[in-house]
Amino acid sequence: MSNTKKYIPLITGIAIAIGVFIGGKLNFTDTSDRLFTTNSKKDKLNRLIDYIDYEYVEEVNTDSIVDVTVNGILDNLDPHSIYIPKKDLERVTENMRGDFVGIGINYYPYKDTLAVIRPTEGGPSKRAGIKGGDRILLADGDTIYGNKFNTEEIGKKLKGKKGTKVKLKVYRPQTKEYLDISVKRNSIPIKSVEAYYMLTDNLGYIKMNRFAESTYKEFKSALDKLQDQGATKLALDLRDNPGGFLGIAEQIADEFLEHDKLIFFTKNKKGRRENAYATSRGDFEEGEVYILVNESSASASEVIAGALQDNDKGTIVGRRSYGKGLVQREMALGDGSAVRLTVSRYYTPTGRSIQRPYDNGKSKAYYRDYYKRLSSGELMDSENIVIDDSLKFTTPNGKVVYGGGGIVPDVFVPIDRSFDNETINYLRRSGHFGYFVFEELDKNRAIYDGVSKRDFIDNFSVSDDVVVRFQDYVNRLEGTKISFVAFNDVIQRLIKATLARQLYDDNAFEEVINKSDIMIDEVILLSQEAEREAN
Structure with missing residues (x-):
């Protein structure tokens, strides 16, 4: 045997090893000239993790270290580039997709049991016979x-x-029965259109809580139904809407703007500009539009408000919006986790960037902007809104608008301190209203049998005795002695709204809450004034 032949197995083994090494390093987006280069920054991180894995004196969960490292890197970028761990990605994806596969119930972890608040209307649990109050x-x-x-x-x-089935053992307190109920799983929508109904004979109302994949279809369905009921005007409520998919905001804005009107444009780090224009498909181009915004209306919400304001379409009502003008793209990290990385900025049709400054990255000051606005008096008086005159822009009709931190409304409405205050906000966040109402219903749900949603919204009233019971309930849980005398009307409205949600749906909740909403009252007034001027 020659010397060459003798070394063939060794050479083959080395070649295979090199192939395995390259395969492990290969990123399928890499070009061939990058495969054999090194990146000292990546190598440094990889080596550190390896040292901890193999040499550190104690066992360490290096997955958690990687998570901390990724978050540390993103903390040095902008406030809206975020890391989504593997354990959270499915939930986040479902929320933005707008549906999930399940049995269709709203429920509480009540004491030590899963208690059904109400089955989803038209969902599999409702069809199978599950009722509110079931355990x-x-x-x-x-x-x-x-x-x-x-x-x-x-x-x-x-x-x-x-399509798969789950067999449930259910206890029904009202009849003290134990029931065996089989439910076939199905797609369950996660609604982003929380409510839609008529405010007046010709003014429709739609409230959206985010911009998910399903939002445009939900919006269009609601708009069509309102138009069938006579809506020639629309109040689109984007208060507390944090945004979502930019493309969905584009589709919704298109409903209001004429063909070829600029909706927004984006620019990336290389200065490449991409324009988004309205098409001829809009069904509400002739309609009168009011966009409701507040300090928590962000991103895609601001895209719609900015697009309409800059095109002299409709009226923006409320308070200065959040100020997020950055666009993120979700990118998988290969282990089930993902990062949403800022890849461009968006601009309103006049060229405004409404992103507020973030010089210190993810600083506490950036996230505490609400309290800054509150203490400065901006939420109570439009005169206290700080405007940068160097960021002044003009719409086609000559209206002056400003960039540099949110959309400044055309009509200012101050915050309602009787409704939006620390005590009420804490009670709402804590879940006390929901649990209290559930317990009240549990005493005797039968008294609401036969009461229609319309009759409940228009005629039902919460007694002072119920408010006192709620006060005692909260004080017992919190170990306090709070008196609700000063908030009696607000507490009554919130209890009634929560009852409406648990008995009927979210639409009923919003109708009750909006009965004394000062921003909606302002929109109705503006609509009526516009009618008088037109006549």
Whole structure:
């Protein structure tokens, strides 16, 4: 045997090893000239993780270290580039997709049991006979109550593949029955259009809580139904809407703007500009539009407000919006996690960037901007809004608008301190209203049998005795002695709205809440004034 032949197995082995090494390093977006180059920054991080994995004196969860490292890197960029860990990605994706596969119930982890608030209208649980107040004890024979009650684990048991069945053991307190109910899983919508109804004979109302994949279809369906009811004017409520998909905002803005009107444009780091124009498909181009915004209306909400304001279409009502003019793209990191990285800025049709400054990256000051606005008096008086005269722009009709930090409304409405105050906000965040109302309903749900949603909204009233019981309930839980005398009317409205949600739906909740909403009252007034001027 020659010397060359003798070394063939060794050479082959080395070649295979090199191939495996390259394959492990290969990124399929890399070009061939990058495969054999090194990146000292990446190598440094990889080596550090390897040293900790193999040499550190104690066992360490390096996955958590990687998460901290990724977040540390993003903290030095902008406030809106974020990391989504693997454990959260499915939930985030479902929320932005606008649906999930499950059994269709709204529920509370009440005490140690899964208690049904109400089944989703038209959903599989409703069809199977599940009712509000039911307690679900078993799912496919597995116990889902008791000391080890875990909402995340329960969610996994109730979700599953579309078309599969889950066998439930249900206890119904009203009749003291134990029931065996089989529910076939199906797609359950996560609604982004919370409510739509008529405010007046010709003024429709739509409230959206985000811009998900399903939002445009929901919006269009609501708009069509309102037009069928006679709506020639629309109040689009984007208060507290943090945004979402830019393309969905484009589609909605297109409904109001004439063909070829600029909706927005974006620029990336290389200065490449991409324009988004309205098409001829809009169904509300002739209609009168009011956009409701506040200090928590952000991103895609501001795209719509800015597009209409800069095209002299409609009226922006409320308070200066959040000020987010950065566009993110979600990118997978290969291990089930993802990053939403800022890839461009967007601009309104006049060329405004409404992104507020973030010189210190993810600083506390950036996230505490609300309290700055509150203490400065901006939320109570438009005279206190700080405007940068160097960022002045003019619309085609000559209206002056400003960039540099949110959309300044055409008509200012101050914050309602009787409704939006620390005590009320805490009670709403804590869930006390929901649990209290659930317990009240549990005493006797039958008294609401036969009461229509319309009759409840228009005629039902919450007694002072119920407010006192709620006061006692909160004080018992919190160990306080708070008196609700000063908030009596607001507490009554919130209890009634929560009852409406648990008995009927979110639409009923919004109708009740909006009965004394000063911003909606202002929109109705503006609409009526416009009618008088037209006549």
